[in-house]
């Protein structure tokens with residue numbers, strides 16, 4: 001009998017949170033542990049931070065180049081966040097989905113909403129809450145990658161972002177990192193296993209039923 005476990009429909013796993021709640025750290029670990037998961041590398045107009053690598057963390061572009069992307073309909077979604085523009089390039093996502101692979105997005109609630117509207121069956125939205133706003137500030141300060149006024153702006157924006165967590169499929173608090181990571185990984189594994197994504201099941205079942213026992 002055939003035991004082919006293709007084709008399948010990929011998951012678009014969207015992870016959002018206020019800045020500093022820990023989504024980049026959680027997403028990096030999920031990527032490191034799951035070879036089949038592809039990170040959507042966003043385009044942004046914000047400045048590169050120390051330690052960031054162009055093309056790996058973001059595609060860093062100026063406003064004119066970003067606008068050309070909008071005009072060419074090259075983004076699956078884009079939004080203004082903290083005074084800069086951020087967008088998810090469409091082509092790599094289309095390619096991954098057509099090949100049955102999963103894509104991970106580290107984007108804000110506006111982007112999550114747009115992808116959920118455009119790809120309702122594929123999108124899975126996860127929102128990560130900080131233990132407190134005080135702890136959020138501590139993490140942003142400890143990360144020490146942003147100027148003081150940038151940190152203050154992000155903390156001011158945090159409440160506006162948290163207000164949107166009810167639109168998400170899954171919400172959890174990132175207090176203990178390992179426990180939070182386990183939660184994110186469980187969500188990903190369960191969503192991967194949903195029957196409607198595993199379109200190979202029908203042929204597989206037919207194979208089992210045709211076995212002569």
Ligand SMILES: Nc1nc2c(ncn2[C@@H]2O[C@H](COP(=O)(O)OP(=O)(O)O)[C@@H](O)[C@H]2O)c(=O)[nH]1
Nearest residue numbers: 019020042078079081086087088106107108111
């Ligand atoms: N809508 C949207 N938001 C994005 C995209 N890329 C990043 N963001 C969000 O923009 C916000 C700021 O990101 P960033 O400048 O890397 O700061 P950080 O979250 O503090 O590390 C975060 O909420 C990101 O999730 C994108 O392509 N689209």
Ligand SMILES: Nc1ncnc2c1ncn2[C@@H]1O[C@H](COP(=O)(O)OP(=O)(O)O)[C@@H](O)[C@H]1O
Nearest residue numbers: 019020021022023024025139143174175176177
């Ligand atoms: N559970 C956690 N406990 C303590 N510090 C954390 C935790 N998760 C992340 N951090 C730290 O908080 C800072 C912000 O995390 P980061 O992943 O950059 O957040 P975001 O991408 O949401 O802005 C980083 O210095 C990171 O190491």
